[in-house]
Amino acid sequence: MELKDLFLTPLYLGVFYAIAFAVRKQFTNAFTRKYFIPALSVKFLGAISLGLVYQFYYGGGDTFNYFRHIQILHSSLSESFSIWLRLLQAPVVPDGDMLRYTGQMYWYTASTEYFVVRLGSVFSLICFNTYSIISLCFAAFSFAGMWSMYITFLRIYPLAYKKFAIAVFFLPSVFFWGSGLMKDSLCLGALGWTFYGFYHVFIARKFVVTGALVGTLGIYVLVSVKIYILLSFAPPALLWVFNENNQRIKSAALRIALKPFFLLLGIGAGYIGATGITAGDERYDVEKIGERTKINQEYLTHFAVSGSAYDIGEFDGSTASLLKTAPQAVVVSIFRPFLFEVRNPVMLLSALEATLFIWLTVSLLYKTGLLKGLGIIASTPLILFSFLFATVFAIGVGINSGNFGTLVRYKIPLMPFYLAGLYMLQEKATQSRRKPRRRARSQLNNPRKVGRLATTE
Template identity: 80%
Template sequence: MELKDLFLTPLYLGLFYGLAFALRKRFTNPLTRKYFIPALSVKFLGAISLGLIYQFYYGGGDTFNYFFHIKVLHNAFSDSIGLGIRLLEAPEIPDADMLRYTSQMYWYQAPTEYFVVRIGSIISLFCFNTYTIIALGFASISFAGMWAMYVTFLRIYPQAYKKLALAVFFLPSVFFWGSGLMKDSLCIGALGWVFYGFYHVFIAKKNIIQAAILGSLGVYMLISIKIYILLSFMPPGLLWIFNENNQRIKSTALRLVLKPLFLLLGLGAGYFGATGLTAGDEKYDVEKIGERTKINQEYLTNYVANGSAYSIGEFDGSASSLLKTAPQAIVVSIFRPFLFEVRNPVMLLSALEATLFIWLTISLLYKTGLGKGLGIIIGTPIILFSFLFSIVFAIGVGINSGNFGTLVRYKIPLMPFYLAGLYVLQAKASQHSSKRKLTN
């Protein structure tokens, strides 16, 4: 961060808030209006805090690596707008004029990282290439997607609007890691748009054009940055669509006939979507993903652990080892680190959230009973989707990480969905108890 950050950030914060207040009436209702500005504020707090912690606690890191690349692109735009545009287009083989700049950017040949750089570079043109303001721009993009996520949850289950706001916006790890100049900010915002698009296009069948545009934008961003988030979303999402639409079929016999057909279609669409989206991709090709996961896990465990490594058993990339390690991966992603495993302040924050998840999960299942709780989950499509997505995603990141330092970042997409699922389950269980008391 530089001196200009101190002078320009307050000015741009005023502009961001002015725009937010102007738009609030359009995108809120009486239930949600009071959360709009506080939710945006914690995103801004997370973006600024992340930069400060990376600078003064870690002494550098990915966020400043992105900014270094953004500065190179910004300088190219200063020299020639046409040259800057060509660098944004990122041709595989740069021309002679571009080589002066691409030679400085070790992420030019890394498409996922460079996608983040390109978005940051566009923002930099409007803020004098100021790190903090670029980070605020990423926080705004993330907020826009997460507001769409919140609105979608509310349209499905408005009774839990207060607790859903907590689940989506106010988990510290989510607004800290998901707000700054990082991949994670764009990904969690994109996930919100995909969630919004899925619901409005395929289930509610309202605002279809707007939802399709936002959903497609979210899909494009996830494919460009972290396609495994989309791959984790697709199978539970397809099952969610089937369950919601299946409940609207009045004939019980017809529902029973169509259920296996739709499940097969959903599985088939998920498989072909996954293989088609990742075919030839060095990192995420389905044929190579087990091998890549094993390599990544070993690297992160052995070289980036810094005392925060965990073990979930031997994983060799095979389907059998995946089945063996999956239960531990779910536990480590959702319910760990435990408080006694804390080694630094970042781990403490994650441990407190994991403790909240443990307490809510156990207390809910204890109050409702395991059988009744499972019945509510299976019978409520949005709860089933939220938990299935969380579990699928938890398996992927739990196996792939190897240490809590990276896991705390990797797992933030599942956290709003898991907590939202718990809160909707809690509300549904209370409704069932109230109805039972009335009938008695």
């Protein structure tokens, strides 16, 4: 970061906050309004803090590599706007005018990394090519998607505004790693838009056009940056659609008869979609994903620093080894590192959150009872979706990472869904213990109290 970051950042923060206050009324209600600015603020805090940590603690890293590429791309504007436009396109064979720039960018042929560079270069046009302000733009992008995630949860449980705000916005790892000039910021925002679009198009069937547009944008970003998030999202989402529609069938006999058919249909659609999207992609082709995961795990474990490597057993890329390591992968992704495994400040942050997840999970299942808790999860489509997505994603990143240093970043998309799932399960269990006359006071669903104020759009 440079001296201009110090002078320009406060000015741009003022602009961002002015825009936020101007649009807040349009995207909030009486319950959620008080969280809009604080949620945006922690995203800005995370973006600036990430840059400071990478500069003064790590001494460099990916975020500054992205910025270096953005600077190179931006410098082409001094020669020709048309060259900048050609460089901004998806990586293509460069012509003579482009070579002087592409030769300096080792990520030019890396489509996922270069997508971040391209978007950052667009932001740089209005940011005086300044690192901290580009980071704030990424934070705002991420916030927009996560607010869509937040209001989607509230569409189903309108009065859980406080608990869902904690789950979506105020987990330290999520707003720290998911706010700056990194892939993770784009993926969090895109996941929120995908969740929003999927719910409105396939579940609520309201605001279908808006939901389709927003969801398509989210899917496009996920496919461009981290398609495995979309692959983890799709199967639980299809099951969610089935469960919601299955519950609407009045005949119990017909529901039971159709359940295997729709379940197989969902699994088949998920597999066809996954293989179709990833076919030919060296990194994510379903036929090669086990082999690639094994290579990544060995590489990251071998080069782990500060004693942050973990071992979940031998993984050779086969289905048998996947089933064997999956339970440990879930534990390591959601409940580790333990406090006694902490080796540096970054691990401490992750360990505190993991401890919170352990405490909430154990205390909730103890109070509710394991069988009753599993019954509530199985019978509540959104809770089942949230836990299934978190579990599927945890298996993928837990096996693929190999050390806590990378895992703390990789796992942040699952954290809002897992914690939101715990909060929903907690309230459902509380409802079941209340007398019928008191159930109308539930924090999560009280239509009489909410009325029109539940509207968040």
